[in-house]
Amino acid sequence: MIDEDRSALPVHGVPGERVLAEIRELRALDRPTHGGRLFAYVYDPGVAGLDALTAAAYAESAHVNGLDPTAFPSLLAMENALVGAAARLLGGGPGTSAPDAVGSVTSGGTESLILAVKAARDARPDVAAPRIVVPASAHAAFAKAAHYLRVELDPVPLDPATLRPAVADMAAAIRPETVLVACSAPSYAHGVVDPVEQVAEVAAAAGVRCHVDACFGGWTLPYLRRLGAPVPAFDFAVPGVTSISVDLHKYAYAPKGVSVLLHRDPALRAPQYFAYADWPGYTMINPVISSTRSGGPIAAAYATLRHLGDDGYLELTRRTRAAVEVLADAVRGVDGLRLVAEPESTVVCFAATDPGPDLFVLVDELAARGWHTQPQLTYAGLPRSVHLTVTAAVAPRAAEFAPDLAEAVAAARAAGSVALPPELLALVGSLSPDSLTGDLVAGLAAELGLSGGGRLPEGLATVNTLLDAAPPALRERLLVEFVSLLQRPTY
């Protein structure tokens, strides 16, 4: 049995075996990262032996420091190989229209996007108040980049039928201060590919960089195309595309902590770097945000790509796509649900028809049956929905989804909708984000079962219903407060 004492700094060190047992015990509280029943956060290829390989590769390079490529050429070699592979997959490299494509390995999609925005901003020192144009469906990391870098975000509304922005609206949003225009390939929420060719053309005509956020699907779209899917042009084959991000810790199935940011040529990448020599220590030159960074994730990603290989990814994409079809059919086959978009990549996204089940209750009912889906809140005229990121490991399980979905829908209908107390709804309707006090948050948290100390309620339907009733600015404030309640040190 494990000690009650869980101090991270015990008076006397604890034997390794016991520490590992403690970690395993904690991990048992988590959603299952393997087994094809978790449709967000993790990307599981379901390939036997891959975890052991990547763990060994990680361990080999865990203490190597990416701070200085001259001290650790092993890391430079693996980074250059990863960037080369990503560039070649995405229309760059020798013999393509982007023969001089270069890139950097970052810690994830968010870092890649922050750096794409930074490079675009710093390439235009003449613009005092820079702006970026993105579809409203662009990943929230663009908003984070804009916030961190003091760049103004111009989101372009979506056509509710196609879930894409109109090209004319993207063009109209470009101003003299615009330093970057972005597209997703595909968007996270709905898995649809933006009209990259047309948007890149209007960006190029305005002399503005165009970034394609292929963080999510950049490693599957080329394989989907090879499998015969009608994937539109989205990569360096499109002349106006100046940079592309693709996350290896998503559909390249590498362990967490690796994304690639590609630029069409070195001059476009140059303003991404940060160098500093005006202090008495070592001269600093960082291509990415972190300075010291572990070689572990990079070595693990290198091992993953080398081991799976091009034919491996083709087969994994084939399995993933087959699973998508099975899951989408399951949704089509249930009364009360509809697909928000016909799946064109690796996402299944569904909403309720009228009258349908309460989707937030349904999410909890699915979780009770071992299927962990992701609820998406009502937004700008789009209904609340349920998001499924489908990976190759889902394929062997996919046929089990339809009966469980039907049963969960029946249970959700029988349970009825979440009915928040009217005074609570009225409160959320009237609150401004700035008027939230500590007492109010504590009261709300108690009402929702979100007590302090890191404990979470069984089901989240009530929390989701409350957030759904709040406008985005209040959702943000509530979530900050709720998560801050969870993040309390244990002593």
Ligand SMILES: Cc1ncc(COP(=O)(O)O)c(C=O)c1O
């Ligand atoms: C399209 C897209 N861009 C960016 C990101 C951010 O990636 P990360 O969570 O690795 O920072 C995601 C994550 O899901 C994404 O789907």
